[in-house]
Amino acid sequence: MASLIHCLRIIWKDFVALIYPQCCVGCMTALVKNESFLCTRCFLNLPYFDASPDQNQRLSLFFSFLPKVVSVKVYLVLNKKGLAQAILYGFKYRGNKALAVLMGRHFGTSLVLKGGLKADYLIPIPLHSDKEQKRGFNQSREIARGLSEKMGIPIKDDVILRIKQDKSQSKQDRVARWQNQEEVYAGLKLDALKGKSVIVIDDVITTGATMVAVCELIGPKVREITILALATGK
């Protein structure tokens, strides 16, 4: 019953967005001049990941077995039916490419305000070409575009390829998802990363398996890796 209500709510939001395209993706109220995708109230209430001091440290520990990973930074906390979920839903399932770029800009601004990050390249995690064709864009690349604008670091998206589309991951348990990630990514021109400092970008960290697979692939070449994700669970 709860999932039916959730589905109906999503259908209703899609319907409202169709009639009133200039609505906030978070609360569906009409946007006013100078507001873009998010109303000021939702923007000011974004669920920032580092609001809790332990969260960044816990996530860094999660990737600490990867020797080249020096830092992990996440912008938003993903709560069921929360604002971050509405934003991710907006660009993953409603095709809102510009929203992904905008969130990348916001994330980039917050990183610059905290002292910024130095790196040679931003590397968005690729989608399988079938999935990218279906969606029309790779959301991680669009987030990287926004980050690149604010951080002044170029994007390098020709070094990793997603070579196998994993079967519907939602129906698999955690261990199966990990196993399924093996062999999913392949390096194309990994020598271009030799000795470089890179920032790997994903829209969301769920099990962490995707990020680990990519970091293990590029790890032997790069000097150091920083991980960025727009959102993760608590």
Ligand SMILES: [Zn+2]
């Ligand atoms: Zn709003």
